[in-house]
Amino acid sequence: MTMSNGAGGRRRPPTIHDVAREAGVSRGTVSRVLNGGHYVSPAAAEAVNAAIRKTGYVVNRHARSLITGRSDSVGFLLTEPQERFFEDPNFNVLLSGCTQALAAHDIPLLLMLAGTKDERRRITRYITAGHVDGVLLVSSHSGDPVAEELREAGVPLVQCGKPMGLRSKVSYVAADDRDGARDMVRHLLSLGRRRIGMVSGPLDTPGGVDRLAGYKEVLTEAGVEIDERLVVSGDYSRASGEAGAERLLAQAPDLDALFVASDLMARGALTALHRAGRRVPEDVSVGGFDDSVAATEAVPALTTIRQPYDRVSAEMVRVLLAQIGGEDPAAVILPTELVKRDST
Template sequence: MPEETTESSRPTLEAVAARAGVSRATVSRVVNGGAGVRQPLVDRVREAVEELGYVPNQAARSLVTRRQGAVAVIIAEPEFRIFSDPFFEQQVRGISRELTARDTQLVLLWVEGPGDHGRIARYLDGGHVDGALAFSLHSDDRLPALIARSRVPAVFGGRPAASGPAVPYVDCDNRGGARDAVRHLVSLGRERIAHLAGPRDQTSALDRIAGYHDVLVDADPELLCQGDFTRESGARAMAELLDRRPDVDAVFASNDLMAAGALRTLRERGVRVPEDIAVVGFDDMESVVRETDPALTTVRQDIEGMGRLMVRLLMRLLDGAADAATASVITETRLVRRASA
């Protein structure tokens, strides 16, 4: 009678080899990435692995590959923001797909507060992951320094503040994108162009302010308003701006959520968009732009694609095919013209 696979007896490499009709060495090569094995054999082995529920021995696998097969994604935001901000979902989606394609396990960690830093550093020190991807960093954040000390190779999403250690990152051209947005408003003949700025402890917001000033060197300081990347802050900043400078004829918001908040205020005040005030956002975040009325003109950054790039850059660092000091990637942005400007 053939032996049944029970909970306590795992299927062996030999069983997979017998089922697939290949050698043990072939099974081993497929399980460890499949390099040098012809595709039909790879497929047969994978079918046998799936049918038998075979799980390779991780300890043996690590000896061969010197890898854990796992990468940490560290988000420097509390749990409630991770689950409510579509930016994280899009970026994590890109990371997840790219890691899955490399059969690498994504483990997600987040930071509720500074009290979590020591524990995250210990986790990284424990050798549980081959690398780390970290994002949503603020200028006073100790996380980049902790990660640098842990010696786990890491790639950051968004340029960390200059005060921290030099680390490889993936970011979009925030400053260039902001210039495109403001130049577009200038080309429409707008003369009093305001900027609803994002939080000053994030480099993306600072770079977009710099791009605004690149084009409008003598911008009236009264036209620069402060927000914090939330919809509510955009609505409030727009209301204050209208009270202070009712002659404003265009607004560049530092992200789409703030632009959506500004549009809500303008609708409540009976201001016509774009006739009275033209509005441009930043991100082209699908879940936000599909609901704005009028449709939002914005600066597109490929958020999911940037997540994928973070993984590829990390893998190149792990393979020694890239140098951390020079590996950072800046992606292009693109103005997407819709009805609001």
């Protein structure tokens, strides 16, 4: 019954020409229906739609791209080493959110993993060749030059997280790091903690800097003296959280709380505290940041600052598409929220 195409082979798909013939109109009219339907009579539009359904027509994106110059696809560029991609579920959440937001616009997402310098160069060339209309960039060490490079090449770009230099205007979407950190430290203070240690993020990134700034501000406001022995920095990896907590325990054994700048690092810190025989939350309260899967999986479950990742990815896509459409770069800052669990 079905006109199956022979084993394995694909039949030639119908073209806009076939649809036009079927509907009794011209290619131009079909094209107009396909692209918004302006200046098309209702009768013609109906005939074309019927013909599309009947023939099973799907637009050939290559032919379209050839003439429009757009690829109607965007790249998701992750400039992180493999191990970070493997261990941090935040990337999956962002990836999934962006894919879905793009799907609503019928735009495919090309995954670009640039862990090494070679890959970075290859991918940069691919992008600047115009194979994608824009790029969603995820990179924690925002010092990397790839954003600048792409901007200079005129590629629409949205970064996840605040970029470091402000040399050229680049769009970004970020959570309110400073405010989130303030909430967490206030929460720890409200529990009666005064010797609050911090494992910050990398200090060559605004995210790392801002969370640390929030921490110091609130302590100062509360009249608690800043003790530099209570502050170390990590790189968001689990291992660096563990090492950081260990160092803090050595430098300041009397600490009674720990604010760790990511959930993954916080899990590392839990391991270190456990090994040192400190009970959480009885002896030490621990607060994380992100509210990723890692927070609920931790034992005890982590009190943390929720970053609205679903909104982050949606906004990234929105801003990118706007920029592809010709609008100016934009910055979006989203509010965070304190989520209380068992670790405080």
